[in-house]
Amino acid sequence: MNLRSRISELKSLWWWVRQVFGDAAYENYIRSRRKQQPQAGEAALLSQDEFYLDMLRRRYSGVSRCC
DSSP states (O other), X not given: OOHHXXXXXXXXXXXXXXXXXXXXXXXXXXXXXXHHOTTTOGGGSOOHXXXXXXXXXXXXXXXXXXX
């Protein structure tokens, strides 16, 4: 196995880890918003802090009980 293919595998693994653990959530949000509303510009986007707080609010605002 050559060095380039090994580096490519490691990049793919790193991408997967970031997606699974939610590290890339803000980047995914930015990419998605730019595709949906390309004319809106940067002013319509949430800052990273605002995005994180909104994500927490949405996660914990509903009823959450185990039983």
